[in-house]
Amino acid sequence: MNQQTVLKNVLNNYAKAVAVGAYDSKLAGRGSKCDNVRQYWEDRYTRYVLSPPIRRLIERKRAENRGVRIMDLGCGAGEGWNILTTLPQTSPTLDAQFNSLLNESDIEFYQGVDISPEMIDKAISIHAHHDQTQFIVADLDRGLPVDSGEAPYDVYFSSYGALSHLSDDSLSKLVGDICQHMGDRAIFVADLLGRYSYEWPCYWGEISGKSITQQTYSMSYLYPPEMRNTEDVERFPIRYWGGEEIDRFLRMITESMNVKVGEFQLCDRSILVGRHTDTREFNPQISPLRSAINSLHAIDTRTDLTRLIFEYQPHPQHPHINRFFQNLESAWNSVVYGCMESLDMWRNPEKLLAEPPIEYPPIVLDSVRILRQLVNQAPNLHFDDPRANLIEPQLAYLLRNLEWNFQQGLGASHGLLAIYEFRR
Ligand SMILES: C[S@@+](CC[C@H](N)C(=O)[O-])C[C@H]1O[C@@H](n2cnc3c(N)ncnc32)[C@H](O)[C@@H]1O
Numbered sequence: 001m002n003q004q005t006v007l008k009n010v011l012n013n014y015a016k017a018v019a020v021g022a023y024d025s026k027l028a029g030r031g032s033k034c035d036n037v038r039q040y041w042e043d044r045y046t047r048y049v050l051s052p053p054i055r056r057l058i059e060r061k062r063a064e065n066r067g068v069r070i071m072d073l074g075c076g077a078g079e080g081w082n083i084l085t086t087l088p089q090t091s092p093t094l095d096a097q098f099n100s101l102l103n104e105s106d107i108e109f110y111q112g113v114d115i116s117p118e119m120i121d122k123a124i125s126i127h128a129h130h131d132q133t134q135f136i137v138a139d140l141d142r143g144l145p146v147d148s149g150e151a152p153y154d155v156y157f158s159s160y161g162a163l164s165h166l167s168d169d170s171l172s173k174l175v176g177d178i179c180q181h182m183g184d185r186a187i188f189v190a191d192l193l194g195r196y197s198y199e200w201p202c203y204w205g206e207i208s209g210k211s212i213t214q215q216t217y218s219m220s221y222l223y224p225p226e227m228r229n230t231e232d233v234e235r236f237p238i239r240y241w242g243g244e245e246i247d248r249f250l251r252m253i254t255e256s257m258n259v260k261v262g263e264f265q266l267c268d269r270s271i272l273v274g275r276h277t278d279t280r281e282f283n284p285q286i287s288p289l290r291s292a293i294n295s296l297h298a299i300d301t302r303t304d305l306t307r308l309i310f311e312y313q314p315h316p317q318h319p320h321i322n323r324f325f326q327n328l329e330s331a332w333n334s335v336v337y338g339c340m341e342s343l344d345m346w347r348n349p350e351k352l353l354a355e356p357p358i359e360y361p362p363i364v365l366d367s368v369r370i371l372r373q374l375v376n377q378a379p380n381l382h383f384d385d386p387r388a389n390l391i392e393p394q395l396a397y398l399l400r401n402l403e404w405n406f407q408q409g410l411g412a413s414h415g416l417l418a419i420y421e422f423r424r
Helices: 004-018 036-063 079-084 119-127 168-181 243-256 289-297 319-347 362-380 388-405
Strands: 068-071 107-114 133-137 155-157 185-194 214-217 237-240 260-269 415-423
Touching: 004 119, 004 237, 036 068, 036 079, 036 107, 036 185, 036 260, 036 289, 068 079, 068 133, 107 119, 119 133, 133 289, 168 185, 168 243, 185 243, 214 260, 237 243, 237 260, 243 260, 243 415, 289 388, 319 415, 362 388
Parallel strands: 068 107, 068 155, 107 133, 155 185, 185 237
Antiparallel strands: 185 415, 214 237, 260 415
């Protein structure tokens, strides 16, 4: 695919996504990106891992009596603003009021940058009432879009795979520009697509030798199933990253720019619930787990729990990734079966349930015990439909907890978040 076709496909793809309402914030349902998994798993995880570095930044800024400057790279409809202004406090409270770590009043300036004019129009229409926001159309392939003399940013942010649109050369230039433009310190957040997601084992490549890193992608999940394989769905190359690989890449650039890396985190987000688990476009073997988890969170909807069973086929070339997925598979399925057994016990109270096997990892033992207690108590609680509205959402949160605790930042997930604190 030549550069012009790539650009045309990317622009058409996002123009259509905006047209079908995918970027209308908080509008859930068909065609929208804002499903339960995005709201309750993905956005929450991004916030959870961003909170510690942002807390350190705010403490510094408040002490200096200065506001925070943010540049959102590939901002879409300005999702970065929504994520960053609703960060949880590190220890949750039960207060009536939710207090975000970073308040709107802490933000001096938020600049959103995107190549898609439709996205930028949508962002302006959503955020016009926030005085400190500005949105511009710019192509990150040409580097960081800053004017000479433009003040440095505290956070160079990206979310939901935006930087995976860039080739290695473009990303290298962008990071080099950030190193040049930043002040004494900056937080860089690269949000990328994970190379080792089970959504696309066909892209994992050989373990030795040079692998092809940019491969075809589509956002076919925004379309009804019967349209997903048609010409109407744009396809374009995307750079898939492993955790170690992006770490080496970033350190090479920062070193060459005399910038030091302070604290950093590599985080796998959406290991078993990426959007392409449902389309099965790149892996017909995968179970459609995202729709099953969406159903667990849905009010007044009962889910067939067998839909949640995860079956992993080992990859002949990647024993390390195989071990990771097999451990998660065993823990995940144990929790799902634990829930089924608890429900079965409730149906047949004369059947005595054995204690969960002691060799289970503690997180699995805890999850199974929580589910048993909940199933026992559910009939006494005043829920209209305790299975749909109490037990199933709790099961979803326990499975989410497993993903968050098992993740190792390998890139074995739909999204790979790389959060780096740069210092001069
Ligand atoms: C998957 S969307 C993510 C949007 C948003 N950050 C979010 O969290 O939903 C990727 C965004 O990157 C933008 N993008 C793709 N290539 C770009 C480029 N070369 N320069 C600037 N933006 C680009 C797209 O237009 C799109 O809005």
